[in-house]
Amino acid sequence: MANNEQVELLKQGPQAWNAWRAEQSGASVDLSGGALRGLDLQGADLSGADLKGADLRGANLSSANLTRAHLEGANLFKAILNGANLNEADLSGIQFLQCPQLQAANNWQSAYRDEDLACGAAIPGR
16 A cells, blocks of 8 residues: 555655655655546656556656556556656556557557557567
């Protein structure tokens, strides 16, 4: 379950979040199952974050760093991923993500994803 303090900090916006991440470089980030619906997370450093089952409906993840993030089962209905870095992210079982959303992100081809999100590229092994 999500770390409530981290969820509240993230709700303060990407600037506050990224400052905290810079100070706590080794901290593990648990936002699993978090209620993050509609948040502006543009440019947020979510690298390596546990976002399993998170509610990211309508969230703006443009230019966010999602490198090696665990998004299994997260809800991305109408989420904006333009320029987000999905390098080696785990998108298995993700809900309501469409190829046009995925293809607007960077490094999406290296993300682990289900067959229905192949989007014309090979799916990497784990």
